[in-house]
Amino acid sequence: MGALFEALFKFRPLLFREGELAFATPWPMVLLLLTAVVIAGVAVATYGSARGRTSPGDRTVLATLRLAALGVLTFCLMQPTLILSSAVDQRNFVGILIDDSRSMTLPGEDDAPRSAFAAEAFGAESALVEALSERFALRYFRFSHDAGRVPGPEALAFDGTRTDLPSALDRAREELSSVPLSGLVVVSDGADNAGRPLAEAMVPLQAASIPVFTVGVGDEAIDPDIQIGPVELPRTVLEGSALVVDVLVSHRGFEGARVPVVVEDGGLILVQDTVTLEGDDEPAVARVRFSLDEAGPRRIRVRVPNQEGEAVTRNNVREVAVEVESQRQKILYFEGEPRYEVKFIRRAIADDPNVQVVVLQRTADNKFLRLDVDGPEELVDGFPDTREELFAYQGLILGSVEASFFTTDQLRMIADFVSERGGGLLALGGRNALAEGGYAGTAVDEVLPVVLEEPASDPRRAYTEIDVGPTPAGRSHPAAQLRTSDETPDSLWAALPPLSTLNRIERVKPGATPLLTGVHPGGERVVLAHQRYGRGKALAFPVQDSWMWQMHADVPLDDLSHETLWQQLLRWVVEGVPSQVEVASERDAVEPGERVRITAEVLDSTYLAINDASVVASITGPDGSVVQQVMDWTVDEDGVYATEVLPDAAGRWTVDISAAFEGEIVGSGVLHLEAGPGDAEYFDAGRRTAVLERLAEETGGQYYTPATISSLPEDLQYTGAGVTITEEHDLWDMPFLFLLLLGLIGAEWSYRRMRGLV
Template sequence: MMHLAQLQFGAPGWFAISLTVIAGAFALLIYAYRSLTLKQSLSGAALCLKLSAIAILSIALTEPLWSGTRIQPGTNLFAVLVDDSASLQIRDPDTGQTRLQQVQQLLAGEEKDQTSSQPQWLVDLQQNFSVRLYSVDSRAHAKADLQHLTFTGKQSNLISSINELNQRYQKLPLAGILLMTDGISAEEISQLQQSVPVYPVPIGSQTPSTDLAITNTSVSYSPFEDAPIRILADLSATHCQQSQVETQLLNQTGKVVETVTRQIETPDQQLQVRFQVRPDQPGIAFYQVKTRLISNANQELTLANNQRTLKLDRGRTAHRVLYVSGRPNWEFKFLRRAIEDDEYIHLVGLIRIAKKEAKFDFRSREGEEGNALYRGFDQQNESDLERYDQPVFVRINTQSPDELSDGFPKTEAELFQYETIIIDDLEAAFFTHDQLELITRFVSERGGGLVMLGGQESFQQGGYDKTDFKQLLPIYFSQRTDSEIESDYQFDLTRDGWLQPWMRHHKNEQDEHKRLAAMPAFKTVNHVDSIKPGAVLTAELKGSQQSRHPALASQRYGLGRVSAVMIGDLWRWRLKEDSTDPQLNKAWRQLLRWMTTDALEPVNLQIEEVAAGSTGTRIKVHVRDEDFQKRSDYQVELEVTTPNQETLKLNADPVADQPGEYQSVYLPGLPGGYSITARVTTPDSKTSTTKGGWVHVPETVEFRSVNPDLSLLNQLATESKGEVIPAAQLSRFVRSIDQREIPVTEESISPLWHHPWVLLLVLGCLFGEWSLRRWKGLP
């Protein structure tokens, strides 16, 4: 066969005869029309008409055929997705209909007697395609029909649902996806993977209407000075001008904690409402933020975005801090007073009151080996008393009689129960090499804090520059021995110090300058050269000769934090204060809270979504033993309490490639706050627990915008090489699908002579020629 564009000839051998007939007809027609008394123009027109009819009939001898491609019926697939989420319950102001009613009209049968349960456009689509029906909310759900949708889905994951269909039909000829939605999705277009053409059908009106919404909330914690928890709520008010907005914070019992009222002045206004709250009990609490319009003539489009549930975590039991000193001093006296009423810091003191020394016989009674300082306290156990070659300690505020009974801890289990260590006025020779290594591991592996205070036997004067301990400290020791020693040093904050909340005591700079000016001059200072790269210098000392010396520096070391306070007589600050709220006390509390804030816990809960926009929640439990080594041989049980106070028990399984990590996935059903308790059991049946919680609020994303998101739908169509289809043109689109690129097609060939228009063209030409002749009265 010969091919000419889309025209083929089944009998090309007849071309010569066809051309001969046309040529002969042309000659005869010229001869015949020469004898007719017609104008030259009319004669030429009549000749062309008759010649055209003869030419068409002659070409028919070659059997001309129209060739092309068409959809192979029933072979290609086409997916129809209908948004089944709650945002379609919104009533559009233009039509007065809800969006779900608009969808139902598109899905309803078009026959008057309603004998057909399917719309005509769907019937037409099924004639050429194998149609797959789906509803979509958090995921795509296969449906036998689309007549019984509930439109109650808590969120729309449009992009992940499209990705799921593309993956499911990856090896099948999926021609396209028709998506009926308002475009409000929990996901971004960047998450779209390679896709077949998507044809979105926008549902809903773009006309702005009255709506008040909570667009975002944040909870800010501060570990300093019993600072309240700060809650920020961002509000969006559309067409609410000349109205008042009332926003309330409610605790978990439903009691109103605080109410804020604001005035709306413009048609599109953004507001930010601030709350401060101090929960009565430590631990997890769930609060609510609610907002409403006061005296507004227009009704809001929806009230589903007028409230948010928040999780507040006020912390757990007190952080344990170990203070170690080489002698009784005033620093510990004022430090202890500063935090004695602080429920978040539990200070344990280990004070040496006598150094170890060589034993001489004349110092004790005959046959007595114990230190005479302890004579008479325990007559039955004289042999267990401290000896002369052992230091003598006083233990303060310990939890058990055995705690620190042997002095400074020698094992991980003993030391790692604390979260911060304070070393004051204690020479490096006091610690054994193993204890120095243990302190290093305490900071780097356990994630604890270390503070060295500037006593008389601290830093270089205590011989720490000759040990590996200097690697921990954020400073370089002084190499100068002839430096001039000044008598008075004034405390001042550095630029970085002004930026650190734990270094400031007041909300404004003016009050802070007054506090610094009121501080006394310090006289005991450990001089250092400079701070290390990566360390932060937050305070300096100004000498009487205008020299400057580092006063307080800190740095991260492994998982923990190390701070160096070069001042050895901070207690002078308290002696000068007459206030009932001493600034020295506040400084101590803020320093210790900052040092313990990021310390690792033996059992740590981490809660996250399985995927962005997903309704699943992954619960991770990170487990360490007493030595803070990751363990994967423990048993971890979870107890989840739902918003309606029902409990559910789960098991968390260890993750193969993540030592010490256990995971479980939970699918929350009800919106609201979920609390969780993780119980960890060791092989020797010891148990420990930790508590956490999260808030499941899918409506937050579903109603983040009440207007259809046409921008997302346009991007979706562009990225997938599809097209946005208006609802009114849906039937026309279905009829034009055969003009688009389809995965599976078949060749279509039809004889040209079988087309009615060919016969009509021949008859038209002959009739036109006859009409010209009859017009002029010719035969």
């Protein structure tokens, strides 16, 4: 299409975009236009005098065609000219950035590696480089996770394990900022997996009027190939917690094949499933369940065995870092009246070493029963009335206790427990719970994932028995499982006896997720729902007798559905609840010798930020050596401290962070980094044409393929950047104008002949 445009209009579209249209006629423009108007008037009058021989329609068509032909002639007489700014030979520079990452070793044109094109097209002996060198001084750059100057493509190894295109553009722009620059040329497959927005690098290029010319290599889709999508796992889990993971397997060229999906922990196979691959680009989903029973850092490996004929096999494996914790998480369960639910919840989690449920049960006015407390002073005055006391727990269960029991400050504090402290809240049903307990319109109502309906005027009529079953989301959610090894079958849910509720909960709030529903003759009720709220999560479980799933006569003695549900539910309530010192990194896998930024958020016992704490990071290398670094407050974020770690050897690096304030220890956190070559370049490794086209378009450059790159030297010459001179090119002799004029005259003659007017 570009060649056809150039044949008709003498120049390519890019030159018309860069240039300006002017008219170089030596005659006065007004005189030329008046002459054209007079001639046009005579032509129209001529057709008007032939009224008897032609119809009005014929006269209109013929006049239009003749006026159009006259317009073309007038345009040519005005001598249209394209004015271009042309780069002065050998006075300007061009930066050539060549992708040096591993993805360039994948198949490209004619099944040769993508790197072969870069080496051939931009090598010292190539015709393209010779044409460029006649006009510009060339400077070569390599880029992958970093960027730097090189003498030419022969110095590239194509072994970079990540691509940071924005940083490469910044580096080239900065190094060439002191010389006249006509543009940058980027040779890449378009992969950019560093996580930084490309727009950040385009803004200074646009401001400096530096065009970027991109050359896309490789196929847009690799075929045949199987790839595992990103695997989502929580960063920290409690020891023994059951995990449910959806593994996406995409492919091209393996339609109908059945492939295994294997989950491993340190070489030990945890679980294996099989999926059937459907059509190309239709991901198959394997839902796998497993538990991690040993505390410490883990690298969970999810893989599909290599299949015969695959073009790329390094994208068949994903690794995810998980920290398995063994500390005991405390949950405060406040119950407003004696009832069986307390006894059976305690019994369900009695053998769980990682969950401690501290019970505060009101037995009479201002009288409380305390169970499983850590000392005689804990909850001695009843429900906490300070943030420090409440925020010491990771979870909170509210039973059948009316909202009027709490002060306004306590209700606000419960909401803050979720949103600011990041704790988990579980609201149970009961005659004094939810709407029946007067929570509608309170701060706690804002947190709950369900809509509190108007309570029934007669509590006895509110009693409803419901048959409980999972929603589609609940089938795979760890908080709604009756088994830990595999998905709870529908037959097991159907065999459970009905539960009862006094709270009419029929709707969830926007953004909330229902996990269990209950069916009764009058309709459907929400049984279990959750939502994120601020830093934490909130759940509603509006039933009053889940213990029936253990004590009902129809439930076998060896059925552990009740115990499993409560263990899974309470573990999920406290999963991911932050501590006073939360440690994070940009990524958990780095290259040896690559710096990584580590941050620590430091909060006091009320979970307010501390900006003047003493924070120290102890960094332990694979060889056991320890280095300490002081972490500085970032200033732009309250309570956030940062430092950079340089893992200079392959292996596992451990970062222990401790924080102190006014001589007292605030808390500590630990982070593990794996240093070693990564495989990010092999995922989604097809050419990303849209990225390269956008980069070129928004900076005023042009996108090329290996087949169209021959026009690059001329296009660079007319970018208007650098040291330039003005060139004028005639447009009146464009073949298009001649063909258009010939077509209009021919059309007039053909119309006359067709209508019998000749």
